Amino acid sequence: MTLAWSFTPLGEAALLAEAVTADHDAANRAALAAAAALEAAPPPGFIAATPAIASLLVCFDPLVTGHAAMMAVVRALLEDPPPLREQGRVVMIPVTYGGEAGPDLDDVAALLGITPGEVIAAHTAGPFRVMMIGFAPGFPYIGPLPARLRVPRRATPRAAVPPGSVALAAGLTGIYPARLPGGWHLIGRTSLRLFDAAAEPVALLAPGDLVQFVADA
Amino acid sequence: MLDVIASGPLLTVQDLGRAAARRYGVPVGGAMDRFALVAANRLVGNPPGAAALEITAGGAELLVNAPALVAVTGADLGARCNDRLLPLWTAVRVGRGERIRFTGRSREWGARAYLAMAGGIAVPAVLGSRATDLASGFGGLAGRPLRPGDRLPTGPPPPLVELGLGRYWPPAARPPYSPLPTLRLLHGPHSASFAPEALELLTTRNWRVGATSNRMGYRLEGPPLAAMRPFDVPSLGVVPGVIQVPPDGAPILLMADAQTTGGYPVIGTVIGADLPLAAQLLPGDALRLVLATLEEALAAHRTLMALLARPLDADEGDLLAAMAGEGPQR
Numbered sequence: 001m002t003l004a005w006s007f008t009p010l011g012e013a014a015l016l017a018e019a020v021t022a023d024h025d026a027a028n029r030a031a032l033a034a035a036a037a038l039e040a041a042p043p044p045g046f047i048a049a050t051p052a053i054a055s056l057l058v059c060f061d062p063l064v065t066g067h068a069a070m071m072a073v074v075r076a077l078l079e080d081p082p083p084l085r086e087q088g089r090v091v092m093i094p095v096t097y098g099g100e101a102g103p104d105l106d107d108v109a110a111l112l113g114i115t116p117g118e119v120i121a122a123h124t125a126g127p128f129r130v131m132m133i134g135f136a137p138g139f140p141y142i143g144p145l146p147a148r149l150r151v152p153r154r155a156t157p158r159a160a161v162p163p164g165s166v167a168l169a170a171g172l173t174g175i176y177p178a179r180l181p182g183g184w185h186l187i188g189r190t191s192l193r194l195f196d197a198a199a200e201p202v203a204l205l206a207p208g209d210l211v212q213f214v215a216d217a
Numbered sequence: 218m219l220d221v222i223a224s225g226p227l228l229t230v231q232d233l234g235r236a237a238a239r240r241y242g243v244p245v246g247g248a249m250d251r252f253a254l255v256a257a258n259r260l261v262g263n264p265p266g267a268a269a270l271e272i273t274a275g276g277a278e279l280l281v282n283a284p285a286l287v288a289v290t291g292a293d294l295g296a297r298c299n300d301r302l303l304p305l306w307t308a309v310r311v312g313r314g315e316r317i318r319f320t321g322r323s324r325e326w327g328a329r330a331y332l333a334m335a336g337g338i339a340v341p342a343v344l345g346s347r348a349t350d351l352a353s354g355f356g357g358l359a360g361r362p363l364r365p366g367d368r369l370p371t372g373p374p375p376p377l378v379e380l381g382l383g384r385y386w387p388p389a390a391r392p393p394y395s396p397l398p399t400l401r402l403l404h405g406p407h408s409a410s411f412a413p414e415a416l417e418l419l420t421t422r423n424w425r426v427g428a429t430s431n432r433m434g435y436r437l438e439g440p441p442l443a444a445m446r447p448f449d450v451p452s453l454g455v456v457p458g459v460i461q462v463p464p465d466g467a468p469i470l471l472m473a474d475a476q477t478t479g480g481y482p483v484i485g486t487v488i489g490a491d492l493p494l495a496a497q498l499l500p501g502d503a504l505r506l507v508l509a510t511l512e513e514a515l516a517a518h519r520t521l522m523a524l525l526a527r528p529l530d531a532d533e534g535d536l537l538a539a540m541a542g543e544g545p546q547r
Contacts, residue, residue, distance in 0.1 A: 010405075010454075011456060011486040011487070024451060047237065048237055050239050050240070050454030051454075052454050057453065057454025134476065137350075178353065197353065198355075201241070206240070
């Protein structure tokens, strides 16, 4: 099935493609595949691609190319996505669930009407896909999660969330790479470093990676 | 080398940022007023994207450790070299032991001045840029704002740099800086989801830059913009210039350090050519927004790029003024 996309300039140097569908999973796969294809064989003037949940932003040099030329390339890639190379990359993320590491685990279990153990079992059942990196350097939006793990954001965001916090909201799971404000439910914590400006590559995860959460014994 | 004697409210190392690092969720960052940064670099013979100092609002003081060719562009923040006025938008020689200081806004407009030195500020590049990422704490000098006692390494000056002494960048070749700038806006992807009066409101009244504004974005103070209905957008890629509208209806204009993605509806995008004007606003200043077409945005971008690429000639009058350090403050 071909997805429909709408295109809008974000200024003279960027083009935003948004999927006209509620099927975020399919839209995200197409966006990831298109972004990977653009990075592998950059068209003239291409600067960067930012795949997101159901969209793709392409930044370019308007002195070299234009919205029309870029739209033709991007539309073709999105409507007939090249096969998404899963990169064979499954990243294991060890997590200490609950307690001080995951202060919202019990709340999440109550919201979902299941036990904390069942939340952990569902969260480690994965693997799930890194749908995008955003919000902060190295912050992965991982999903889509099965319906039994879907909770809204917390009513009151926290001013500071500890680095490594593994969190749930909006049908997704994420990991805070640094001390940041956050409105997601914290269910656990990992000791892995998600972002390190001095490392190569700087981010542990990339869009399209598969993440397998593993509960610490 | 440069020693930081005083930093003022915010003094940082900036260049043109790290556009390709968006893939890691890293903001593009870099100079708020990219035009002024590039002009300063060109005046002293540097590559356009060399690292320079971004002085915010004034209060900074720097001690020059070796004779150098420098240029200060952007806002008139009362730049002085020892006791004399430092001519702005001009390549000027400063001597060892001299102090460059910025007293504060000296006109009706201006927020950020750029001090470029021949050879550039030679802090290590991170992800291809020397710009300071304040949110994540990397780049620049130790990933933080500069403070008194810091010593900044500078690179070797380009050859024949002294030939540029006295080069001057005339007002006609600068963006139309103004105390109440009019920023041109393109329709956003979600413009149609707002009440029809929202876009009209956005483009007819003055907006004040809110007190909590920073390098990531400006909160625009005015009446709230009503959505047709409450709506959520899945997080999507954004760029500096984008105007997001969170549920409280108070628009946010994203600036240089904007996150790579945002989860709020986008009502429009300020064109790149007008971002230098926005960069020269401080909290409390006002701006206007008007709708423009993509063609206008492209034409304005080409015009600005052509101004930045203009040939530079030393002008004798400016040269003399610069040598005497007594040129008119421009």
